[in-house]
Amino acid sequence: MDFPIVTLLDDVLSRWWLQEHFHPDGLKCPHCGKGVGEARVFRMTGKSQLRVYRCNGCQSIYNVYSGTIFEGTHFRPAQTVLLLRGVCKGEPSAAIAREIGVSRQTVHAIRKVIQANAERSQPESSLPDQRTETDELFQNAGEKRRNSRRSR
Numbered sequence: 001m002d003f004p005i006v007t008l009l010d011d012v013l014s015r016w017w018l019q020e021h022f023h024p025d026g027l028k029c030p031h032c033g034k035g036v037g038e039a040r041v042f043r044m045t046g047k048s049q050l051r052v053y054r055c056n057g058c059q060s061i062y063n064v065y066s067g068t069i070f071e072g073t074h075f076r077p078a079q080t081v082l083l084l085r086g087v088c089k090g091e092p093s094a095a096i097a098r099e100i101g102v103s104r105q106t107v108h109a110i111r112k113v114i115q116a117n118a119e120r121s122q123p124e125s126s127l128p129d130q131r132t133e134t135d136e137l138f139q140n141a142g143e144k145r146r147n148s149r150r151s152r
């Protein structure tokens with residue numbers, strides 16, 4: 001059962017959350033680096049209801065999605081938050097798509113980009129303590145075997 005959760009999520013709070021997580025050092029002009037305090041609200045986007053800022057320094061326009069994989073999309077902030085939440089929780093693309101009201105292909109395409117970015121940000125070197133990982137692996141394997149039906 002899918003819940004119409006996207007209609008229950010506040011877009012203003014979602015936009016703040018996105019701004020805090022997409023731009024942890026503060027929203028800035030992607031072209032000259034001046035902060036949003038040195039910009040004016042130029043307009044609101046139609047479908048996604050995002051503030052578009054015009055930089056007072058270089059006259060470029062940007063919004064909270066600029067410089068992210070969501071740049072150029074028309075997702076409402078609540079849709080973006082729920083999409084990210086669903087991908088991080090490993091929910092199927094079809095379920096996320098139904099919840100936020102976009103196509104499964106759109107969710108799948110964004111999921112692939114998120115996963116590729118996550119893979120690129122993985123450390124190149126192995127963890128310093130391989131022994132701990134191996135122990136944990138064997139411990140988990142043993143727990144699964146004890147709980148299987150065949151052993152009873």
Ligand SMILES: [Zn+2]
Nearest residue numbers: 029032055058
């Ligand atoms: Zn600028």
